[in-house]
Amino acid sequence: MTAALIQARDMTVSHPGADLPVLSHVSMGIQPREIVTVVGPNGSGKSTLVRALLGQVALTSGRVERARGLRIGYVPQRVHIERAMPMTVRRFLSLPTRVSDAQAAAVLERTGVPGLEQRQIAALSGGQFQRVLLARALLNDPQLLVLDEPTQGLDQPGIVAFYRLIEEVRQETGVAVLMVSHDLLVVMRASDRVICLNGHVCCEGTPQVVSAAPEYRALFGAEAQGTLALYRHHHDHDHDHVEEHVHGPDCGHHHHHREG
Ligand SMILES: Nc1ncnc2c1ncn2[C@@H]1O[C@H](COP(=O)(O)OP(=O)(O)OP(=O)(O)O)[C@@H](O)[C@H]1O
Ligand SMILES: [Mg+2]
Secondary structure, eight states: OOOOOOOEEEEEEEOOOOOOEEEEEEEEEEEOOOOOEEEEOSSSSSHHHHHHHHOOOOSSEEEEEOOTTOOOOEEOOHHHHHSSOOOOOOHHHSSSSSHHHHHHHHHHHTTOOOTTTSGGGGGHHHHHHHHHHHHHHTTOSSSSSESTTTTOOOHHHHHHEEEEHHHHHHHOOEEEEEEOOOHHHHHHHSSSEEEEEEESSEEEOOOOHHHHOHHHHHHHHHHHHHHHHHHHHHGOOOOSSSOOOOTTTOOOTTTOOOOO
């Protein structure tokens, strides 16, 4: 296995005043070129995990290791304040770091919204705005993109298109992607690996394995059944290799699970 871009080891995070830690003994990492999605209920610590990985939240114990000089493009969960300000797309792309007209045009082209430079941020559709956010995150040529709920406010076709775009950008640039999302069906199709979080890592693995894990089904109920159905028809094929591992304190009995 290649060296991880970023790796959390036995990370625990407690917010001041809270009785229980928000994150307990979380270990996870992201390899180059990987698309990893974190799923979990509201309040399960997804954004805290992301911010701890970025060094924006202090750890109570454990540690985070980053590859030396790692370039990260980050889109936080809450950007609605920026959206309400009168500002053109062109100006937005130059915050906080100035970019040339050519760079701005190229990155808008890459994210599928060419020519939007002079539009007001507030006048963009939800899908255009998410693409502009992605464009800004791509400007420093990141090795890792961190996107906290990038598809919030998009309809189903918009969500699918956004994930397709992420996949294209990965193909083109080799960027690794860590995403937080609630769009279970799309997540399952578009991720290399899924981490199911509920204050701790409940289960983790390929989408196929996670969607079959009891811990995941317990957390997501009926919605999880839909993602499991995605994989049922594959069960006639591909029995030769053991590629599936489920990790986590609650799922030890699923180690070395063999499909079929
Ligand atoms: N700065 C903070 N101070 C105190 N508590 C916090 C802070 N940030 C988050 N929390 C608490 O930590 C818990 C996890 O929050 P977090 O934002 O990580 O959840 P999440 O999984 O991203 O939720 P959502 O799906 O709603 O975005 C919540 O109970 C939240 O209230
Ligand atoms: Mg969050």
